[in-house]
Amino acid sequence: MNKYVIVTDTACDLEKSFREEFSIEYVQMHYALDGQDYLASLDWNPISAPDFYDLMRNGKRFITAQVNIEQYKEAFKEYIEEGYDVLYIACSSRISASINASLMARKEILEEYPNAKIICVDSLRACYALGLLVIRAAELRGEGKTIEEVAEWVEQNRQTVHMIGSVDKLTWLKQAGRVSATSAFFGGLLNIKPIIIADAQGRNFAIEKLKGRKNSFNRIVEMAKEEFVDVPYQRVFISHADCLEEAEQLKKMLLEALGKDIPVHIGYVGPGVGASVGPGMIGVYFYGNEVTVNKEE
Numbered sequence: 001m002n003k004y005v006i007v008t009d010t011a012c013d014l015e016k017s018f019r020e021e022f023s024i025e026y027v028q029m030h031y032a033l034d035g036q037d038y039l040a041s042l043d044w045n046p047i048s049a050p051d052f053y054d055l056m057r058n059g060k061r062f063i064t065a066q067v068n069i070e071q072y073k074e075a076f077k078e079y080i081e082e083g084y085d086v087l088y089i090a091c092s093s094r095i096s097a098s099i100n101a102s103l104m105a106r107k108e109i110l111e112e113y114p115n116a117k118i119i120c121v122d123s124l125r126a127c128y129a130l131g132l133l134v135i136r137a138a139e140l141r142g143e144g145k146t147i148e149e150v151a152e153w154v155e156q157n158r159q160t161v162h163m164i165g166s167v168d169k170l171t172w173l174k175q176a177g178r179v180s181a182t183s184a185f186f187g188g189l190l191n192i193k194p195i196i197i198a199d200a201q202g203r204n205f206a207i208e209k210l211k212g213r214k215n216s217f218n219r220i221v222e223m224a225k226e227e228f229v230d231v232p233y234q235r236v237f238i239s240h241a242d243c244l245e246e247a248e249q250l251k252k253m254l255l256e257a258l259g260k261d262i263p264v265h266i267g268y269v270g271p272g273v274g275a276s277v278g279p280g281m282i283g284v285y286f287y288g289n290e291v292t293v294n295k296e297e
Contacts, residue, residue, distance in 0.1 A: 006023070007025045011091035013130075013131055013273070023138060028067070029066060033060060056278050066101060087121070089121050095126060103120050121155060125161050125202065167277050168280025193210050197291075197293065198291070227288035229287060234287050235263070235287070236262060237266075240282045242279050
């Protein structure tokens with residue numbers, strides 16, 4: 001079995017500690033602020049996470065850009081030339097063009113390196129949901145699974161990773177074009193907090209709309225309890241867009257509801273997604289029952 005690297009992108013939100021522990025590589029998306037381009041670093045350089053979200057609170061807008069084909073080619077070629085095969089696990093194709101760009105880069109590289117092996121998988125997930133799949137892929141690699149076996153596992157199990165979250169304000173979703181100005185205006189007046197999930201096709205949408213932050217947290221916990229499944233590789237992550245105290249509160253509520261003493265990791269929503277959801281977004285990620293809900297239903 002040839003050695004292989006596991007690569008993902010900024011949307012996984014995985015901190016350096018996880019990337020180093022599991023030998024995970026990633027290619028960086030971009031964002032622009034006041035006309036200046038930055039790489040969307042998961043190490044939050046040069047703009048720290050608190051500063052990033054404070055800038056948004058003060059009216060600054062970050063414009064995000066996907067990883068381009070040349071970036072993928074550069075990254076993949078580096079590993080191929082070092083003798084590695086490449087397994088790339090991409091952010092959901094329904095919210096990102098990452099998988100398409102990676103496949104185009106793969107095609108061009110194989111013309112130059114016909115014996116190279118590059119497998120690109122659409123995770124149908126983002127944020128820590130993508131991160132959970134990437135970590136599990138690395139664990140399976142550590143158990144001796146081949147690149148093909150790991151890719152197949154991700155494709156067969158990606159629907160079992162849940163994302164349940166909410167945003168504090170609709171302002172930034174409006175700026176990102178995810179909700180209408182009318183919805184954002186009246187949602188703000190009525191203190192509406194949408195419950196957002198990732199559906200079976202990898203789209204994020206508001207499945208419910210509740211009044212008040214407390215009600216949204218109660219519903220997130222209720223839904224997580226309904227879907228949670230005990231699997232040997234279970235991990236629970238909570239992401240927050242600069243609202244750590246609320247994330248800690250949600251963690252306590254979740255553990256009480258599950259009745260389990262399980263580790264729960266809390267971390268920031270990364271810059272790639274944070275630029276769209278804005279300060280106050282919070283989400284829970286875990287393995288559970290297969291997701292069957294679709295946006296059209």
